[in-house]
Amino acid sequence: MRQTRWFLAFSALLVAFFAQASAVSVVGERVIEHEAVPGQVIHGIIPVFNHGPTSEGVRLYVTDYTTELPQEHVVVDAGSLEYSSAPWMRLPADEAIVVGESGTNLDYRLELPPDVMDGAYWAVVMVEDARTQPLGVTSGDAAVQLQHRQRIAVRVVVHVRSNRQPVVGQVTFEGTVVALHDGRHAMSSDVRNTGRQMLVLHPRVRLFDVAGVNIGEFDGPSATLLPGASWRYHVELDRLPQGEYMAVLLTEDRAGAVFGAQQRLQIR
Numbered sequence: 001m002r003q004t005r006w007f008l009a010f011s012a013l014l015v016a017f018f019a020q021a022s023a024v025s026v027v028g029e030r031v032i033e034h035e036a037v038p039g040q041v042i043h044g045i046i047p048v049f050n051h052g053p054t055s056e057g058v059r060l061y062v063t064d065y066t067t068e069l070p071q072e073h074v075v076v077d078a079g080s081l082e083y084s085s086a087p088w089m090r091l092p093a094d095e096a097i098v099v100g101e102s103g104t105n106l107d108y109r110l111e112l113p114p115d116v117m118d119g120a121y122w123a124v125v126m127v128e129d130a131r132t133q134p135l136g137v138t139s140g141d142a143a144v145q146l147q148h149r150q151r152i153a154v155r156v157v158v159h160v161r162s163n164r165q166p167v168v169g170q171v172t173f174e175g176t177v178v179a180l181h182d183g184r185h186a187m188s189s190d191v192r193n194t195g196r197q198m199l200v201l202h203p204r205v206r207l208f209d210v211a212g213v214n215i216g217e218f219d220g221p222s223a224t225l226l227p228g229a230s231w232r233y234h235v236e237l238d239r240l241p242q243g244e245y246m247a248v249l250l251t252e253d254r255a256g257a258v259f260g261a262q263q264r265l266q267i268r
Contacts, residue, residue: 023050023051023052023056023100024048024049024050024051024052024056024058024098024127024129025048025049025051025152026046026047026048026127026152026154027047027048027049027103028047030152030153030154030155031154031155031157031224032044032046032154032155032156032157033157033158033159034110034156034157034158034159035159035161036110036112036158036159036160036161037112037160037161037162038112038113038114038115038116038160038162039112039113039114040112041109041110041111041112042109042110042112042158043107043108043109044107044108044109044110044156045105045106045107045108046105046106046108046125046127046154047103047104047105047106048098048103048104048105048106048127049098049102049103050098050099050100050101050102050103051101052100052101053100053101054100055097055098055099055100056097056098056100056129056130057095057096057097057098057129057130057131058095058096058098058106058127058128058129058130059094059095059126059127059128059129059130060091060093060094060095060096060106060125060126060127060128061078061091061094061125061126061128062078062086062089062091062123062124062125062126063075063076063077063078063086063123063124063126064076064077064078064079064080064081064084064086064123064124065122065123065124065153065155066081066226066228066229067225067226067229067230067231075124075153078123081228082227082228083119083120083121083122083196083226083227083228084121084122084123085110085121085122085123085156085158086123088110088111088112088113088121088158089108089109089110089123089125089156090108090109090110090111091107091108091109091125092107092108092109095130106125106127108125108156110156110158112158112160116160117160117196118160118161118162118196119159119160119195119196119197119227120157120158120159120160120196120197120198120226120227121157121158121160122155122156122157122158122198122226123155123156124153124154124155124156125153125154125156126151126152126153126154127151127152127154128149128150128151128152129149129150129151131149157198157226159197159198168195168257169193169195169197169199169253169255169257169259170193170194170195170259171191171192171193171194171195171199171201171225171251171259172191172192172194173189173190173191173249173261173263174189174190174191174192175188175189175190176188176189176247176249176261176263177189178237178265178267180239181236183239184236184237184238184239185237185238185239185240185267186234186235186236186237187205187218187234187235187237187247187249187265188232188233188234188235189232189233189249189261189263190230190231190232191203191225191230191231191232191233191251192228192229192230192231193225193226193227193228193229193230194227194228195227196227197227198224198225198226198227199224199225199253199254200222200223200224200225200253200254201222201223201224201225201231201233201251201252201253202219202222202251202252202253203219203220203221203222203223203233203235203249203250203251204217204218204219204220204235204250204251204252205217205218205220205235205237205247205248205249205250206247206248206250207237207245207246207247207248208245208246208247208248209243209244209245209246210243210244210245210246212246215238215245216237216238218235218236218237218238219235220233220234220235220236221233221234233251240267241267242267242268243266243267244264244265244266244267245264245265245266245267246262246263246264246265247262247263247264247265248260248261248262248263249261249262249263
């Protein structure tokens, strides 16, 4: 009975935890992109709005963020990534007050070095509740308390293009697997951006039998891949009979560049 009361108390706390959201939210996209040249100073804003009736404080700080396989979002120390723009980013203030039922702009500035190489650089501005919101439930002698603080990550990407150096996209394909999923075969492959520019990839698979007959072309969901980041793409195929196949893995970026790899498949 004691364990049951504790479980009910904790369950009620989780319901309250997820139902209670911060009154301050970021307006618009969570990814902001800038075009720049070496040595340029960029002034940017993050619009926020307070939906509550009273003024709320937010904290601002800069960190780094990337994606690792299988599909994990990893937050790391500012300036620790090769293509981090965190060392260039300046926040005029580390806290701000947002008046109730109104909006404001949170300012930031980027000071690009004059010798920076062409490519995509990025960092994350975290917009965080200035105060924690205690949540607690007591049932008999069982008590649970959590501290709730909402963080909103806004990714700021700078595309540096001086026209002095051609920036060529580069990707690698690894760990290609075919498996049966919901009655259909599906192909997955791990893709890493090994180049210096941001890629918006549109994956597809061209499938051939051993005689070279084209069985079909299959598309997968698009994804944005920053330099050094990884992504596992998943393409649904038809249900395939047993046998040997040749798959050509293709992915195209938004500039029209196509990257590909060839893989021999055995369906058993």
